[in-house]
Amino acid sequence: MASVYDTLIERGFLKQFTHEEEIKELLEKEKITFYIGFDPTADSLHVGHFIAMMMMAHMQRAGHRPVALVGGGTAMVGDPSGKTDMRKMLTKEDIAHNVECIKAQMERFIDFSDGKAILENNADWLLNLNYVDFIREIGVHFSVNRMLTAECFKQRLEKGLSFLEFNYMLMQGYDFLELNRRYNCVMQLGGDDQWSNMLAGADLIRRKENKPAFAMTCTLLTNSEGKKMGKTESGALWLDSRKTSPYDFYQYWRNVNDADVEKCLALLTFLPMDEVRRLGALEGAEINEAKKVLAYEVTKLIHGEEEAQKAKSAAEALFAGGGDMANVPTASISSSLVGSTILDILTAAKVIPSKGEGRRLIQQGGLTVNDVKVTDINMVVTEEHFKDGSMLVRRGKKNYNKIVIE
Structure with missing residues (x-):
């Protein structure tokens, strides 16, 4: 019987290993x-976190326990990884709120019942550390020369790396040690940008506990040109329906x-690989059928079957012309905005992120x-535009929004 290692290799998840043969065994x-x-x-998590959660789900389905x-x-x-600038500082309240929201999203992928998975927050051990004790116990095992060669610090050195961020690698290393001591956690998985920290x-762990410990990175979600996927004209593709609607x-x-x-079907759905390869091999107009399967399966995983079905019906209704418009993303505006320019209305309705983008x-x-192309950036929207109480806006070829008056 194939192990989860074979599954992850076949589906294209794995990028780097600390000890490939030992991990496989x-x-x-x-x-x-x-x-x-x-x-x-x-x-909210975004599409960048999606692969890591899928990897976690495959591991759990094979009987391994995720933390x-x-x-x-x-x-x-x-975290300085992949960043040229320092991140903005968050308050403890912001962080606590974000933790609750993220846990709810994870539960769609991971079964936390009966100890099958564990949710931990490293604030529980990091925030009460005594700095001198920490530096004596952990800092002694880190070579600054070696740290400076790590990819995550190299980029930041050009602009200036704060000592605050320099501690991040020690803290992440300490997390693994703490989880090893608490749960006998022997492996860390994560995005390839985390390789140095992992x-x-x-x-x-090998130095402190004299025990083997392992790390595997997963590939980052990039398109065929090597660019990160999950960016839209209005920003990140979020997993929270209030930030990115199921239709979008x-x-x-x-x-x-x-x-x-084919790559997205392999990484972001649980469809069997025979089916993934069959769909990925379709060509010409037929590849659209594969895209519909991909869109439906991924939306079902994140938002549930009902929302996926609604989004599918709305998309098909629009492309067929007319039909059921009930599930198209809808924004409402105040009646006082009627008589304003199209750019004012679209920014007020949050259909576009800025007037510059609209222009x-x-x-x-x-x-x-x-269905009429807008050519004048100063076009005024009147009551006539609201047929049957709503105005249909299309951005590009396929992004639809319905605007109604409150």
Whole structure:
């Protein structure tokens, strides 16, 4: 029988390993406890976290026990990985609120019942540390020369790396050690941008506890051109329906490039690989069927079957022309805005992030109102535009919004 290692390799998850052969053998022969860390820098996870959660779910389905570690302590320092600027500092209240929101999203993927998975917050051990004791116990095992060669610090050194951020690697390494002591957690999984921090933790356990510890990174979600996926014209693609509506979420996956369909199906759905390969091999107009399957499956995982079905019906109704418009994302505006310009109305309704974005859209011929292309950036919206009480706005080829008057 194939182990979860084979599943993760076949689906394209794995990028780097500390000890590939030992990890392969361990996952075949034993049921282990592993962890993935999530920094609560926002009140929702986004698509960038999706692969890590899928990896976690595959591991749990194979009988391994996940620890979802929310970084309530590390978020107060900020991770320099992949950042050219220092992160904004959050209050303890913000962090506590974000932790609650993130846990609710994780429960769609991970079964936390009966100890099958553990949710921990590193604030529980990091915030009460005595600094001198910590530096004596942990800091002694870290070579500054070696730390400075780590990719996560290299970028920041050009602009200036604060001592606050320099501590991040020690704290993340200490998290792994703490989870090893509490739960016999022997493996850390995470995004490939965390490789330096993960190595530090595995090395710390070997030094302090004289025990083996392992790390595996997952590939980052990038398109066929190597750019990160999950960015939309209005920002990140969030997993919270209040930040990104299920319809917009569905549409994002419905419109991925043909070349990215198979990869997304393998990484972001639980469809069997035979089916993934069959759908990925479709060409021409038929690849659209594969995109519909991708959009439906991914939306179902994040928002549930009912919302996925609604988004699918709304998309099909719009492309068929007319039909059921009930599930198209709807924004309401005050009646006092009727008589304003189209840019004023679209920004008030949060359909576009800024007027500058709206101007660009109109100049590129990408905005229609009730199926009529908008050519004038100063177009005034009147009551006539609200047919049957609503105005249909389309951005680009496929992003629809309905605007109603309160």
